[in-house]
């Protein structure tokens with residue numbers, strides 16, 4: 001039985017040495033600064049700013065935004081809690097807030113917000129392109145050709161799993177529920193919960209009825225499209241996570257769903273600016289699309305379909321400022337709430353989106369996913385590999401088996417994944 005306790009669990013703070021969140025602030029962030037420092041021949045001013053951020057990560061406090069920051073951005077950060085957290089240690093504020101704000105400061109340091117020659121230059125772009133151009137990506141895209149011989153349902157499932165495990169940058173088009181597995185000793189399937197049947201019931205193939213379609217879904221007043229059902233177009237909001245080898249299978253999935261008539265439209269939500277190293281931005285969508293075209297074969301067919309859908313408006317790309325907010329989705333603004341409310345289903349990819357969806361809290365693992373997401377304005381699904389401590393929706397048996405495995409890193413190592421859906 002899921003735990004339906006309505007008491008919110010404690011918010012995760014990064015102040016416990018030895019714990020995963022502390023390691024991210026104390027070790028990972030400095031490593032990211034060093035990586036960025038080497039990525040471009042930044043001038044002395046930029047390098048000094050990066051060094052100052054490095055020092056601040058170790059023992060500094062969160063500073064207010066610079067006075068020359070864009071006024072709208074300053075207002076946003078004020079709304080997002082800047083006044084409450086300025087002057088406090090990175091380690092003593094909610095971990096989600098500290099991490100998110102770190103990327104804002106990193107972009108300041110490299111001059112991303114300009115003016116100047118570094119304005120708008122993604123400091124993570126070299127790493128993103130290297131991943132996209134890696135031979136593994138070629139192999140994975142070539143493997144798509146073999147999918148053509150599979151029955152449609154199996155292909156649909158393979159593409160869903162490709163998107164899911166792509167969150168581990170592991171575009172394997174896995175055909176079995178067991179996913180990549182965690183070794184023969186492991187008594188728990190890699191997929192710790194799998195609500196994919198519920199997801200497919202929300203997005204049935206063209207010509208069949210969606211029993212669970214959102215009552216608040218787009219009505220006849222929305223723009224018409226070929227294949228639109230009596231209840232309005234079936235719209236998928238896909239809230240993307242990483243660029244490169246995660247975004248590629250996300251795009252393949254969207255293209256496939258369009259091609260099979262399971263969706264009429266898709267809205268792809270990406271980040272307005274570089275974030276969490278590899279998160280996808282609009283430029284990354286274009287890079288991934290070009291990559292599909294250049295691969296030829298089946299990959300190019302998927303890419304062409306998406307290209308056409310972008311040009312005729314069936315697929316749109318959104319980069320909402322709240323996508324980079326240091327807050328849970330429970331605090332989303334009204335315009336975003338209305339967008340998600342109008343979707344047939346919103347699929348959130350990845351670990352960070354999961355943290356923001358259920359709240360970055362020390363939930364008991366058996367906390368009901370439906371309860372934790374009850375505030376979300378429409379049907380919602382999470383496709384996530386487990387890369388941080390937050391978890392909900394496990395059965396008591398699965399939790400016990402994971403713990404009994406003796407492998408304490410199941411929460412953070414990306415060896416397990418979940419598909420959770422609340423209709």
Ligand SMILES: O=P(O)(O)OC[C@@]1(O)O[C@H](CO)[C@@H](O)[C@@H]1O
Pocket residue numbers: 024028099167241242276349350351352353355387388
């Ligand atoms: O959202 P993603 O790409 O699946 O994962 C991002 C992520 O692993 O990076 C963080 C550490 O910086 C984790 O807390 C976290 O959630």
